[in-house]
Amino acid sequence: MAATNRLKENPKVSDAVLIMGTEVNKELLAQGGLLTPEAQQACANDLIICVKCASGAAALLDEAEALLSNRTASFRQSSELPPSIRSALRNHPDLNLVLISLGGSYASREAREALAAGMHVLLFSDNVALEDEIALKRYAVSHGLLLMGPGAGTALINGVGLGFANAVEKGEIGIVSAAGTGLQEVSTLISKNGAGVSQGIGTGGRDLSQPVGGLTFFQGLQALLADENTRVLVLISKPPDAQVTQQLLQTLGDPPKPVVLCLLGAKLPESSARNLHFARTLEECALTAVGLWKGSAVNMSAVLQEEEQHWQPVVEELRAKLDGCQRFLRALFSGGTLCYEAQSIWKELLSSPVYSNAPLSKENKLPDSNRSQGHSAHSAIDLGEEEFTRGRPHPMIDNSLRIQRLRQEAFDPHTAVIVLDVVLGYGAHADPAGELGTAIEQISSELRQNERTVVFIASVTGTQADPQNLQQSTQKLADSGVLVCSSNAQAARLAARFVEGRR
């Protein structure tokens, strides 16, 4: 009866009946002139759907069937929280994305349940088995669902930041990134330079490896190429597997809309395609994308020149204060991609190698992640690596490990400059600039008592709209004597000027 009334609400419908095919009911239909030859054939256990209308009968029959099968009931199991994904969906059928940050061994199963229930998934969790990642992604791709991760720290979907994400402007630049902080850095730089982001899809760091084959990356790429609200595309990754890179370039060809490809540290030939642009750094990537969106080409050498002019006096003044032993840089990162980007810049600018717990190539692997490379080389530590986060909060959430390490590096007589990344945004520490700034101020005053100077450089990844506020965070760091850069790439270049050419 309820379904009948709903059908009758349609102005096209002059009469509608949903009724079992009993003899009595058929008589009723006959009296109303609704007993069609088909209805005449019905038995007592058949349901007769009869709609009288001028046109569109087929669609109305579909509607009637939908009404009959629609049992999204008002019933709630109880006031308690639901125990499983499927029961949560029962109570809240409008949910469309499951964010999973459970331990890796539990995460696969829940991701499977979410996908089976037709939900998109952001799998924040690390330590998901490779075969599980492949199985989950195969399922997601073949069912038109998006599975971001595992190990996807960041995503921006319809202006909502998931995981570690910043309050960036909404816009027309779409991002697919296999690097979490890469997505944060590029999206904030896009936002700071007057453009905005349509979607930011994080794929997880393993997606472009040979066994996974870029399942999510290619899916995201195709989706954004087809997306009307995306005019320019940005693709970000650490260097992928060679075969997958080939496949990616082949797929892209000369894409139908401008694409900026940033494979950090990868050697790519000059792009011959009109719509395909290569960027070497995250900064270049963001600026190129914004330029393409605005329709004005970006001149990177002008950017670099301006930067040099701005910092030259500071560099000269501070370099004079360093003693002969202080020849090396130390970098303490919370973002893995930022650590990688900085190393790829230093590789070109510095004559001696940078050692790291997450090096560009194996020969520069730090033997002991807890100790920088003594008096012989530069070092860059990624404090977000698993070895540091096991059983401890991530350095974007908790500054204590980084502060402890800052002190250790500052009092190393070989340290000339210390580079930091300060990542703002949802999910991050409430005031990282304040806490780190205070610690640096304290350390600097102790150094002064020993008549020493160490240069502190930081970049801030964030926006004005972030809960921590970009401007306030920058100010706090500057007030603490930190040289604050507008991008991680700039911070890396600035750091290089303090150590390169010193003997």
Add this chain to the structure above:
Amino acid sequence: MTDKLLKDLFDQKVQVLNLGLDSMAAALEQQGTVVERLDWQPPRKIMPNLMWTKDGISIDDANREACKRIVDSGAVLVGMGLARDMIPGMRADLILHAGPPVTWERMCGPTRGAIMGALIYEGLARDEKEAEALASSGDLQFEPCHHHQTVGPMAGIVSASMPVFIMENAAFGVRSYATLNEGLGKVLRYGAMGEEVYARLHWMRDVLYPTLARALDALPHGIDIKSLIAQALHMGDECHNRNRAGTSLFLRAISPTLVRTQRAAEDTARVIEFINGNDHFFLNLSMAAGKATLLAAEGVAGSTVLTTMARNGTDFGIRLASMPGEWFTAPAGEVKGLYLPGFSEKDANPDIGDSTVTETAGFGGFAMAAAPAITQFVGGSPEMALHTTLEMYEITQTEHRDFTIPALGFRGTPLGIDVRRVMESGILPQINTGIAHRLPGIGMVGAGILRAPQTCFEEAFTAFQKNFCEEKEKNT
């Protein structure tokens, strides 16, 4: 399709379900995004995450297909006949029994009693002594009902000259069979013997069967039992241990034709009295209907959904849709229940019967929320009945389209027991059942509830994984 769903996401407001760190949910709420949380509990056991077979079949898709077949199946009572004429492979020296295969040596008391009773009923033995000698002689074969598209409650004994219902699943071109229900108390299916038992069986064969068969023959479309189950679920039955509404509905459906086709008014009256006096008459129909629908799902490659759950009083056995020929068994469990006067737990035989076909097909114990009154028969409380059904949703693939539960907002019943979910959640299927005396020849002593044993699910999971998911082992 691929682009469409993802594109839908781009057009929708993001609404998130958060599992894990609550800071993630808090960050979303800071942005004004809708976030729901779970009372997530770690799984009982971390099982390998089975998603694909080595042949590239998605297990979830296969399970969806298996359940779709069950739901799309019909179950219409189209007629009756004698077991030897109707049941495929049936013959005079074959006795069918409930549950997985079992030898005479390992058979429980009630099954032995029912077999001996059946031999006397068939005229193959004159008394219990002869019957026992014949049964243990090796001249007879014993096979599961389930190997012959048949289901039988409790001992589930079917012999050649017993009349059977013919249930047709026209959508998939399959038929299933079941004997007629004798009622409660001292009856063959509970292992009872004696003149009273044989006399009733003879009357059923000589009067009940032809009377019903004539009426059914006169009904051009038969009687849609699936539809009656759907209605009975709205009338307080779960169609396993409560069949009062189903029996009434059946009687209502057949009565006019019974009268119209009658040869003797007294016979008709006695048939109606018999059915009216046996609230469980509908059980054998609901079981056959369940079997007819489950047959459609047998052989769906890559599916981890159960198509069989059955007990013979010694073993509990299950079979998967993807491995219809293979039983996985565990010792049959002990039933917690309510006992008839003069009996107690120490008289009870372990769990027995094919009636778990109802739970497998998405009703019975799984639909307990529809049958709060049943707790007066099997024990427990209406709240427990409600929670049982809610819990079963966690181990099933889907919800039934046609069987719904008013008290749950007409939510479909939990359908398609997924062996993966059983193993991961540690939630075992709920079973409602009758209780037989452990000795042959006595009969029913009570009714109750229990959970299926875990080890057969574990074995099925492992076998599935080995057969369909692992290819590395072969190569290396």
